[in-house]
Amino acid sequence: VQLQASGGGLVQAGDSLRLSCTTSGRPVSGYHMGWFRQAPGKEREFVAAHRRSGDIPYYADYVKGRFTISRLNAKNTVYLQLNSLKPEDTAVYYCAASTTASFSSAYDNARAYGSWGRGTLVTVSS
Numbered sequence: 001v002q003l004q005a006s007g008g009g010l011v012q013a014g015d016s017l018r019l020s021c022t023t024s025g026r027p028v029s030g031y032h033m034g035w036f037r038q039a040p041g042k043e044r045e046f047v048a049a050h051r052r053s054g055d056i057p058y059y060a061d062y063v064k065g066r067f068t069i070s071r072l073n074a075k076n077t078v079y080l081q082l083n084s085l086k087p088e089d090t091a092v093y094y095c096a097a098s099t100t101a102s103f104s105s106a107y108d109n110a111r112a113y114g115s116w117g118r119g120t121l122v123t124v125s126s
Contacts, residue, residue, distance in 0.1 A: 001026040003117030005095045010123045011085055019080040021095030021117055029073040032098040034113055035080045037091035037122075046108035047093070048080060058107045063089075085124045092119040 007019040021033065034049035048069040049058040057069050068081040078095060096113035098106075106112035 001031065001097050001115050003095050003097060003115055005093065005117040005120040008093060008120035008122045010125065013086055013124055013126050015085050015124070017082045017085065017122060019082065019093055019095075019120060019122075021078045021080075023076045023097065027073065028071060028076045028078060028097075030099070031115075032100070032103045032107070033069075033071065033078040034096045034098065034107060035069065035078075035093060036096060036110060037089075037093045038119075039088075039091040042091075044094070044110055046110070049103075049107040050078060051103060051107075056104075060108070082122065085122075087124045087126045090122060090124050092121050094119040 002024045003021055005021045032052050035047040036044050037047050038044040046060050047063055048067055050069045050071055066084045071078045095117045097115040098113045100112045
């Protein structure tokens with residue numbers, strides 16, 4: 001499956017953005033989906049994930065209550081709503097797809113994802 005992320009941009013602290021990740025080649029309904037981010041000079045870190053059943057979202061503690069992951073299978077798209085953005089949220093955001101059977105225990109591990117998009121840059125100014 002190919003993934004295309006979009007929606008990044010330059011915003012001020014406290015603003016909101018909505019990132020989108022669209023699949024092509026295969027329907028998004030067949031995948032668990034995740035968002036990761038990588039800030040300059042730092043390792044890639046988990047942000048949020050969503051099981052393909054759509055029933056349980058997972059969030060990193062540092063975004064819980066501010067970010068929301070959702071999906072619209074009819075559009076083969078997964079969204080990440082970013083609210084109350086902080087300068088430390090500045091990073092390239094990547095979406096990824098997984099088919100692992102153990103997703104509920106591996107959702108925050110980048111190795112559980114077999115397909116990755118190119119990323120979209122989010123820059124938050126203070």
